[in-house]
Amino acid sequence: MFNASYFSFQLADELRCVVASPETTELLYLLSKPHVQVRRECTFRSRFRCMDNPALHLFLIQKDASLGYTYSLYILLLKNKKQNNDLTSVDISMFQGATIKRDESTGAIVVARVMRGGAADRSGLIHEGDKLKEINGVPMEDKNPEEIISILAKSEGAVTFKVIPGTKEEPETLDNKIFVRALFDYNPQADPAIPCKDAGLEFWRGDVLHIVSQEDDTWWQARRHSDADANLRAGLIPSRQLQERRVTLQRPAVLFHPLRESMIFGDVKLIDLFFSSTTAGLRKSFRLSRKDSKSQHVRQKMGKGNAGIHLPIYQEVLPYKRKPDEPYRLVLLTGPSGVGVTELKRRLLLSDPEHFSVSVPYTTREQKKHEKEGVEYHFVSKHTFEKDILNHKFLEYGEYKGNYYGMSLDSVRRVVAESKVCLLDVKPHTITALYTSELKPYVVFVKPPSIESLRLSRRKAKVLSSQNEQTPTKIFTEEDFQDMITSAQAMENKYGHLFEKVIINDDLAMAFTELRDELTKIETDTHWIPNTWAHV
Numbered sequence: 001m002f003n004a005s006y007f008s009f010q011l012a013d014e015l016r017c018v019v020a021s022p023e024t025t026e027l028l029y030l031l032s033k034p035h036v037q038v039r040r041e042c043t044f045r046s047r048f049r050c051m052d053n054p055a056l057h058l059f060l061i062q063k064d065a066s067l068g069y070t071y072s073l074y075i076l077l078l079k080n081k082k083q084n085n086d087l088t089s090v091d092i093s094m095f096q097g098a099t100i101k102r103d104e105s106t107g108a109i110v111v112a113r114v115m116r117g118g119a120a121d122r123s124g125l126i127h128e129g130d131k132l133k134e135i136n137g138v139p140m141e142d143k144n145p146e147e148i149i150s151i152l153a154k155s156e157g158a159v160t161f162k163v164i165p166g167t168k169e170e171p172e173t174l175d176n177k178i179f180v181r182a183l184f185d186y187n188p189q190a191d192p193a194i195p196c197k198d199a200g201l202e203f204w205r206g207d208v209l210h211i212v213s214q215e216d217d218t219w220w221q222a223r224r225h226s227d228a229d230a231n232l233r234a235g236l237i238p239s240r241q242l243q244e245r246r247v248t249l250q251r252p253a254v255l256f257h258p259l260r261e262s263m264i265f266g267d268v269k270l271i272d273l274f275f276s277s278t279t280a281g282l283r284k285s286f287r288l289s290r291k292d293s294k295s296q297h298v299r300q301k302m303g304k305g306n307a308g309i310h311l312p313i314y315q316e317v318l319p320y321k322r323k324p325d326e327p328y329r330l331v332l333l334t335g336p337s338g339v340g341v342t343e344l345k346r347r348l349l350l351s352d353p354e355h356f357s358v359s360v361p362y363t364t365r366e367q368k369k370h371e372k373e374g375v376e377y378h379f380v381s382k383h384t385f386e387k388d389i390l391n392h393k394f395l396e397y398g399e400y401k402g403n404y405y406g407m408s409l410d411s412v413r414r415v416v417a418e419s420k421v422c423l424l425d426v427k428p429h430t431i432t433a434l435y436t437s438e439l440k441p442y443v444v445f446v447k448p449p450s451i452e453s454l455r456l457s458r459r460k461a462k463v464l465s466s467q468n469e470q471t472p473t474k475i476f477t478e479e480d481f482q483d484m485i486t487s488a489q490a491m492e493n494k495y496g497h498l499f500e501k502v503i504i505n506d507d508l509a510m511a512f513t514e515l516r517d518e519l520t521k522i523e524t525d526t527h528w529i530p531n532t533w534a535h536v
């Protein structure tokens, strides 16, 4: 590999020894200019390096008088990918890993961005702001970017570019440590606004992305963290600002369907048959059934929005590994009614009662003889309960047969303080109230399988029914399955960005194993958490 500075000095020495010509004089002049010296560090070095690359040749540097102080002009020969195996991975339509645009103020065709890790970036030959003057001797001034891409795509054999270095200095040192969790799915092929679809990076909700460039306000560059090859070319992703604008513009569309929304989340009327004496804390605290539409009254305290996720776009994350003296992360289980959250929780508790625990709910109902304070419930007076409601003590609470039932944050904290893993099932909208650095909740969404699989797997299963108090359980109906699927879909649409893990509960034993393994991993392995949880 050439040493650029050495090479440029050597070149200047040699030029002084040859017969003077206008070109050599000009080149010597260029090499002596102070800003050319600077550029030599950031630009010439890489350009001279290309001498080592058989696919790239530096031919000439000469003055372009029409361009004022940006007068160095160089010509590069890049062999077409069809003829050079070294470049087969490069898409020439992206100008060897760079995108182009028309500069609105000057009308020039300029390099809009160089894809990190792509051929252009690796060669160091092409820089953002460089002007594309000619391709194979054809001036590019009057061409639009689409025409240029088409010329490149059609070109056979060697392709010669004339490029004028832009005045833009090299980008600031990038902060290579920005990682985000994507909170939405993105398919560049379906994005009409992306400057180059092939330059886009496809990702799915939950993917961790390494952001390698945020220089452009609209299009960032990123790699998927899971992609093993760190040298893989980065791809374009919508910047936070762009995606925020899009989400905000989409919002009115959602408001056109208020009925559907309330059908799923708002029209719930009845609290489940609550905790049986032996399973208090095991039953979902406020599993509400849409069909149970009698007059019981349910109120719920909404979280105060300390989620740190205002719009589901990107969540900055950091690697985290629990230290032995740190509390375990709170495990939140959520899912549509009847999907199997209680069953999975029960199995976890049975599998290791010393390790897993549940928080004890509060109630105003009378204590039964065999019940102990603080075991099945905390028994409190109606007056105390109502005072606690006003003091926002409850994460969720409701009223059933004239008695209050509620789950408090204090109960959760007590379990966490005992160095146990607190398992809590909640309705999705309660998650945000618990989304704090103190509890670091790990949110698991239990999702139903397809309706065909539900019919098969739940043939003998029974579900709670509060319609008939004499027979509080019944077998699943077709409508239950359909409701479960519709409700799961609505939950995912609205709260999916909060779910760290989605478990499809088809085969119960398999779902349990997957859940238990996942919980073991977050206790022992390094994983990602929101960076706001690390700065307390």
Ligand SMILES: Nc1ncnc2c1ncn2[C@@H]1O[C@H](COP(=O)(O)OP(=O)(O)OP(=O)(O)O)[C@@H](O)[C@H]1O
Residues within 6 Å of the ligand: 284, 287, 335, 336, 337, 338, 339, 340, 341, 342, 343, 344, 457, 458, 461, 462, 463, 464, 505, 506, 507, 508, 509, 511
């Ligand atoms: N994968 C499965 N295969 C077969 N039966 C299942 C499966 N998962 C759960 N069940 C059964 O389905 C019924 C409902 O499960 P569970 O009570 O855990 O649901 P849930 O999500 O807690 O809903 P709810 O809060 O409304 O009771 C139970 O009888 C349970 O044993």
